[in-house]
Amino acid sequence: MNLKALTSDQLLSETKIIVSEERRITAKLIDHLTEINQRLLFLKLGYSSLFEFVTKELGISEGAAQRRIQTMRLMQDLPDTRQAYEEGSLSLSNAAKLQSHFQATKKLGMAKTIEEKKAIAKNAENKSQSECDQMLFKLSPELPKPERTRVLSPTVRELKFSISEELFKKVERLKELLSHSHPNATLAELIELLVTNHLTKLEKAKGLQPQNMTKPDENNLVHTAAKTLPVGIRVALPTAMKQQVWNKANGRCEYVHQGRRCSSRYQLEIDHAYPLALGGSNECSNLKLLCKNHNGFAAIEVLGLAKMSSFRK
Ligand SMILES: [Zn+2]
Structure with a gap:
């Protein structure tokens, strides 16, 4: 097809058709993932999770896989969201954000009812990602933000997470108490100190060799x-x-x-x-x-x- 031959109006209307086609196909993909999930086909094929199957077997990037799987779970819970997605009023990103929000509130013992979820999902329609974030934040400001880890180099990672004001005060107190042995410790240095101490303690309690992650954890096995x-x-x-x-x-x-x-x-x-x-x-x-x-x-x-x-x- 020679796109150069199209008028701008034709180009625009064809592009819109492709976008709606893309949503229809993604919804169909999500239907297939639902069936694969229900059959536990990913386990049969040797993957330990649906996420691993989608990224490795289907070659879908991690972010895209996460959005599709979260949207799949949302659609199972709230079947109406499938139509909202196909019609273009609910974006894949916002659908995934909704599902993560519902999971996080459940984890904190504040699970939403189906009716509440439906109303929130309706509210997320025709919103940009940041508008959706703001809406969810207003609903449950106490929820921790999603944690992120990013590889910066083969030996360095960047971690991003939020903590409560209460924990922040404890961190400050710890810094004061450590000010002689570890003057001006950064947060990264503090985490290293705490994790190393805790690992040593756990490894000793469980009879494991230090720094050896491949030995069995007798208490957990x-x-x-x-x-x-x-x-x-x-x-x-x-x-x-x-x-x-x-x-x-x-x-x-x-x-x-x-x-x-x-x-x-x-x-x-x-x-x-x-x-x-x-x-x-x-x-x-x-x-x-x-x-x-x-x-x-x-x-x-x-x-x-x-x-x-x-x-x-
Ligand atoms: Zn396995």
């Missing part, structure tokens, strides 16, 4: 016979056995789909590859290290989604 018991049931395994399973897995989830291994090192649990109830053993060869989501998924594959969702309630 949960062993579940997921295929025979509801998720979260703990069965005692000797520490040496847990250590052996951990070393075998190199401290990483062992779920593999078509040669792709899950990369999660978060909330790892020990699973019986062959269920105890079916004659599986407690031998190391029958034990696998799985992230919490893949351990749950292993159980779902055996017991079925409906049965597992009743356990999870």
